[in-house]
Amino acid sequence: MKRRSFLQTIASVSAISPLIINGFNVKAFEPTNLFTLAGAIDCDDRVLVLIQLNGGNDGLNTIIPVDQYSQYYAARTSIAVPENTIIKLSDTTGINPEMTGMKSLFDQGKLKVLHSVGYPTPNYSHFRSTDIWLSGSDTEEYFNTGVMGRYLDYRFPGYPSTYPNASMSDPLAIQIGSVLSTGFEGPHANMAMAFTDPTSFYNIVNEKDITDTSSRSGLELAYIRKVGEQLNNFAKPVKNAALKVPKNVSSLYPAHTFNTPNPLSEQLKIVARLIAGGLKTKIYMVNLSGFDTHSSTTNVGFGVNVNHANLLKQLSTAITAFMDDCKLLGIQDKVLGMTFSEFGRRIKSNGTGTDHGAAGPVFLFGNSVIPGFLGTNPIIPDNVSSEDNIPMQTDFRSLYSSLLTQWFCVPQKDIPTVTLHNYANNLPILQGISNSVKHESLNxxxxxxxxxxxxxxxxxxxxxxxxxxxxxxxxxxxxxxxxxxxxxxxxxxxxxxxxxxxxxxxxxxxxxxxxxxxxxxxxxxxxx
The missing domain is CATH 2.60.40.2550 (Immunoglobulin-like)
Structure with missing residues (x-):
């Protein structure tokens, strides 16, 4: 039995009986199946924060083409944002009125809007499209590793057997939540750790004490125990980093109550504390669920129903507070954030919401972004059918490649090793990066x-x-x-x-x- 297959078998068994290791609640962890679910800062000190909007965000009600408002309104009268409430980012483009915080970031030059990000042949399945976004594959090809997992394996070869070590004593990546993202899947193991807070730590190991390693299965179990010991060692710097910053300092974080939840804010609070506490983790991933808006409201759990505008308010409020926290904690220059969703929504409403679509907007935020827009407003036809979608303007693989080159300083010659493709990596997204064409000069x-x-x-x-x-x-x-x-x-x-x-x-x-x-x-x- 291969080690990967063995780990999958053990994980499915351990999921039945949660275990405790040194006071930490253990979650079943495996190399997960992809179908189930700039400038002055040194390259090694840069951190990427990924925000996954689960369900497929409605891009046209997020970034609104005010220059085509009549066509927009005709296509989705029942759910259209009223024209007099739209907050203008430019003469042609507006943002949802619930996203006042992100409008402020845009005005400060700390937000970039990328129009119509996607891939050439869209898939409308949540699972498959999420798989494509996380693995970086084409629609008709299947990778069993993730883009960020391959990058971390490239950056930290030999993981997990030689880690933690003197050069990297901290987790390579952290997923906030109980499920590790398939985007962190590396060639040999998932490169991330998942936890809900610094004292509730999720790892990948079965705690069972191994005494017999003479058989093949015994050798595999010994390997699992070794990995578990390594991850327990990773827990120490996480807790130490959190103790160095015992609380967040921004006053912009909203109160998190049963009636007014903002789970994204709670996740980003943890990220800010760990970065400010000196953790050398390269990538964090957090998420906000509820964007599968076939109807005007969606259930986000615990019996709480919210509409799309409320989700956008949560997103904007959380990012704005996080950016303020990073500034007050003195870490704003080393942090770059990005939102993404598995797909956008159709142009035409279905009466109460929207159905699965193709491309959608992506936000980049941080002090290093080139502010403004990449791309143009999508065209809305005069006569829209239920099949009409927003075609891709920017391939998300080009965005990944540009982030790897411009933020993490991966040499251009090594990009195909990480992405398994050779997409353009010169998108004008970060300041201080040489591009053959300056986007600011375009009109x-x-x-x-x-x-x-x-x-x-x-x-x-x-x-x-x-x-x-x-x-x-x-x-x-x-x-x-x-x-x-x-x-x-x-x-x-x-x-x-x-x-x-x-x-x-x-x-x-x-x-x-x-x-x-x-x-x-x-x-x-x-x-x-």
Whole structure:
């Protein structure tokens, strides 16, 4: 029996009978099945905080295209945010009125909005799409490791057998909660630890004392005990870090009560204390559930129902308080945060909510972000069907690659080793990073597209005016699925391409051009 298979078997047994190790509540831990669930700061001192929005966040009610409000309202009248309540981030884009804290971060230059982040052929299953986001796979391929797990294995080779050690005495990653994320799955073991607070520590070991290691199963059990001893050693620096910062200092954290819960704030409180306490952990992952908003309200547990706007308020309040805490604790420059969700929602409402969709917005927050936007508002057609989705503008694998290169200083040549792909890693997201194109200088006139005739019967001419090189031009259908690549690299200047409808059924499509730094421009293509 392979060690991985053996660990899975042991974990399924130990889940039946919780154990206690040195006062810590043990959770069954295994190499989890992916289907079940910048600047002045030294690279080694940087911390990434990932916030997972479980359920599929409704991006159009989070970041609102005010320049297309009439189309937006027509598509989702029953759930549309009233126009007079939207908080404007720019002349064309607004944010949900419950997210006042994140508007403040945006104004301070500490928030970046990435439009329409996703992948080319969306999958609408919660489990599979979460798997894709955490593993970094394509839709039709399956990885049994996670992106962050592979990075940590690259950064700390030999884990877990040689850890903790003098160079890394702390947990490599921490998951707040009782379930370890598959995103931390490494080639040999999950690279993270999970716990709810510094005195309730979750680890991966069966406590049973092993006396016979002569058999193969005995050797496997000895291995498990060894890992357990290592993780008990990891518990000490966690507790020490928490004791150094006995309480949070920000007054912006909300009261957490049964009637007004904010579980994300409670998780981020722990993260802030551990970072400020000197823990060298590289990545933290926290989560906020309830975003599967098929109806206007969703149950988040304990009989508590909240609507989407309330979830966004919890998100905004928690991030704002966490950022304030980091500033007061003197750790703000070493922390970068990112939100993500397994998919977005459909453009058109189903009457009381929205169904599973494709791409959606991602927030980056911290002192190191290049503030503003990456990408443009998604196009909302005049006549929206229940199948209409938001196509991807930025591939989330490019975002991962850019974070690894720009935040964790992974050499470009090593990116394919970590991501198992070779996606662009030059997205303009962090300050102090050299990019061939400065996003701040871009405006709608930097890239212009026109198609004539449109609608198209057989073929049409695509006119392109660009002041920067184009990485590619692609075509998506109404569901957000990538149909074809029209062109690869195109230098700056004026160009004309022949567009033919070969193999395309009648209907509406999105043609999207992407500059080499990730800026995109899209137009609607009508095929007769």
């Amino acid at each position: 709608p006139l930097s890239l212009q597209l026109s198609l004539f005739p449109n609608p198209i019967l057989h073929q049409s001419q695509l006119q392109i005016q660009t002041v920067y090189p184009i990485a590619d031009i692609v075509l998506y259908d109404r569901t957000g699925k990538l149909m074809s690549t029209i062109s690869g690299y195109i230098p700056e200047g004026n160009h004309t391409l022949l567009f033919e409808r070969v193999g395309l059924s009648a209907g509406q499509y999105y043609l999207q051009a992407r500059l080499i730094n990730g800026y995109t421009q899209s137009i609607i293509v009508n095929i007769q």
